Each structure stands twice: as structure tokens, then as C-alpha cells.
Amino acid sequence: MIVSKPKRRNVPQNLKIDSWQKLKSIFDELLSRNIQSSSDLEDWMLDNSELSAVMEEDMAWRYIKMNIDTTDDQLQKEFNFWIQEISPNVAPIAHQLNVKLVSSPFLDELDENKYRIYLRAVKNQIEIFREQNIPLFTKMQQKQQLYGSICAKMTISHDGKTLTLQQAAQKLKSTDRALREVVYNKINDRRLQDVKQLDDLFDELIELRQQIAVNAGYDNYRDYMFSAMGRFDYSPEDCTNFHNSIKKHIVPIITEIEKRRKDQLNLTSYKPWDTQV
Incomplete structure (x- = not known):
């Protein structure tokens, strides 16, 4: 069965995102559209949501294709185009659209049960938005992509095969x-070849993320991301309590399972390369 894409409401069906201008005209229309009723507002919200979905899909495919073949420079270029040219331009105008939505005189006429969670998320995005973070997000995405590229290129040689x-x-x-031990050590040895580069990259990401959090008025990146990801219903402390519960109740069970595995394998010592048999 061939799956066909649904017909779009507002975004051109065959839009090819190869320049910011193609998106800008759609954003500008949404930003300037005259909304004269709650029905108009709902239509506007649907069109805005459709544009977001189209962009998210395009970005996702660029990322997937790039990671399928990390040796293809064109795929790398297409992904970098997005994070360097599209994302930085989208961020401020997307913020303006969020402000337009919550400032609408027809907002209170919307069905609260239908839109409460969505509007809560929009208001939260407005609160944490900082224009000075836009270039930092670009740098962060580039470094995250570099991490993926480094890891994707890791290979080992075994039995004459790569x-x-x-x-x-x-x-x-x-x-x-014996085979498991050899392969396990080859994998670890290969990872260690890039340990300095990955450690440096991680340090750079920590610094960038901390600055993003501070710019937005948070003490640390963890607290910032709780807001950014819309985690309204539980706190960092709840997560810590959950982790402690795992340590107390689940880890002993896993330890017992691993002990049984060791006995079933008839081993006198249990090594990391024995855990997946």
C-alpha cells in the first residue's frame, strides 16, 4: 500500500525548502493576517501548526539521511544549511507568532478543555525565549551534530571485514x-581513539548549555530544559526520587538476573562481554 500525504491547508504541497525566503513569505502572511473572530483564530492556529509540522519533517529527514551515510558531503551540507540558515531565522518570527496568539482578543473564546495544554506550552515558550540564545542554539546544534558524525564514523576490522x-x-x-571478548575490546579500543575529541566537545556543550540557561534566567541547564520541554507535571526532585527508587528496588533485581545468567553460562567470572548472551 502506498501512503499518500494529506492535502495541506496553507503550505504549498510541493514546497522545497532551499532558501529562507520561501518560508519567510509564509511566516509573514501568518504574522500579518487579520484575525476577526475565534473561528479565524482557530484557522490561523491550524495553519501555523501545519507550517511547524512541515518544517519538523523536513529537518528530520535531513538528519536521518545525513546519519545513514556520514560520508556524503551533500547530505551534511543540506543539514548544516538548516541549522545555520533556517533555524536562526525561524526562532524570532516563531516567537512573534506565539505573542500574536496569546495577545489575541479572541483567545478567551477558545475551548479551554481543547486548547489548555497547548496554550500553556506556548506561554511557556514565550517566557523562556531570549534572542541572544539564537546563535548559541546554532552552535549547540552544530556541536551535537559533530558528536553524531564522530560516532557514526567509528568502525572496527574483524575477520577481514570493516x-x-x-x-x-x-x-x-x-x-x-572468546569471540565476544575480542570484539568487545575492539569496540572499546575504537571508542578510546576519539576520547580527547569527545571530551573536549562535551566540555564545550556544557559551557554553551549553561550560558543558554543563564540567559533565560535559570541557574542551570537542567532546570532550563525542564521548562523548555514542558515538564509541568513533575519536578527535578521527582526525578531524583524516581532514580533512588530504581536504585533501591530495581537494581537488586537486575543484579540477581545477572547472577543467574553467570550461573547458566557456567562461568567463574562475569565480564562485560557476557551480558548479552
């Missing part, structure tokens, strides 16, 4: 313990 780490990991399920 294997990705994901392919190599399948051999850790082999019943041949």
Missing part, C-alpha cells in the same frame, strides 16, 4: 566467549 560498532555489537550475542 564493521560499524552497531554491526560489531551483534557479535556480543555469540555463544563463543
Whole structure:
């Protein structure tokens, strides 16, 4: 069965996002549209949502294709175009659209049960938006993409074949313990080749994320991300309590399962390469 895309309301059906101007005209129309009733407002919200969905899908496909073949420079270029040209331009105008929505005189006429959660998220995005964070987000996305690129290029050589780490990991399920140990050590050795680069990258990301949080009025990136991800119904403290519960109640169960595995394998010592058999 061939799945066909639904017909779009406002965004051109065959829109190819290869320049900011193609998106800007759609954003500008939404920003300037005259809304004269709650029905108009709902139509505007649907059109705004459709545009967001189209962009999210386009961005997702660029990311997926780039990671499928990390050697393709064109796919890398297309992804970088998005984070360098599209995202920084979208951020301020998307903020303006959020403000337009919550400032509408028809907002109170909307069905509260239908839109309460959505509007809560929009108001939250307005609160945490800071224009000075836009270039920082671009840098952060570039560094996150670099991490993925470094990891995707990791391979090992085994039995005359070049294997990705994901392919190599399948051999850790082999019943041949000697093979498992060899492959496990090859995987670890390969990862350690990039340890300095990855450590430096992680340090840079910590610094960027902390600055983003401070700019938005938060003490740390964790608290900022709780707001950014719309985690309204539980707190960091709730997560800590959950982690402690896992440690207290679940870890002992896992430990017992691993002990049984060791006994079933008839091993006198239990190693990391024994855990997936």
C-alpha cells in the first residue's frame, strides 16, 4: 500500500525548502493576517501548526539521511544549511507568532478543555525565549551534530571485514566467549581513539548549555530544559526520587538476573562481554 500525504491547508504541497525566503513569505502572511473572530483564530492556529509540522519533517529527514551515510558531503551540507540558515531565522518570527496568539482578543473564546495544554506550552515558550540564545542554539546544534558524525564514523576490522560498532555489537550475542571478548575490546579500543575529541566537545556543550540557561534566567541547564520541554507535571526532585527508587528496588533485581545468567553460562567470572548472551 502506498501512503499518500494529506492535502495541506496553507503550505504549498510541493514546497522545497532551499532558501529562507520561501518560508519567510509564509511566516509573514501568518504574522500579518487579520484575525476577526475565534473561528479565524482557530484557522490561523491550524495553519501555523501545519507550517511547524512541515518544517519538523523536513529537518528530520535531513538528519536521518545525513546519519545513514556520514560520508556524503551533500547530505551534511543540506543539514548544516538548516541549522545555520533556517533555524536562526525561524526562532524570532516563531516567537512573534506565539505573542500574536496569546495577545489575541479572541483567545478567551477558545475551548479551554481543547486548547489548555497547548496554550500553556506556548506561554511557556514565550517566557523562556531570549534572542541572544539564537546563535548559541546554532552552535549547540552544530556541536551535537559533530558528536553524531564522530560516532557514526567509528568502525572496527574483524575477520577481514570493516564493521560499524552497531554491526560489531551483534557479535556480543555469540555463544563463543572468546569471540565476544575480542570484539568487545575492539569496540572499546575504537571508542578510546576519539576520547580527547569527545571530551573536549562535551566540555564545550556544557559551557554553551549553561550560558543558554543563564540567559533565560535559570541557574542551570537542567532546570532550563525542564521548562523548555514542558515538564509541568513533575519536578527535578521527582526525578531524583524516581532514580533512588530504581536504585533501591530495581537494581537488586537486575543484579540477581545477572547472577543467574553467570550461573547458566557456567562461568567463574562475569565480564562485560557476557551480558548479552
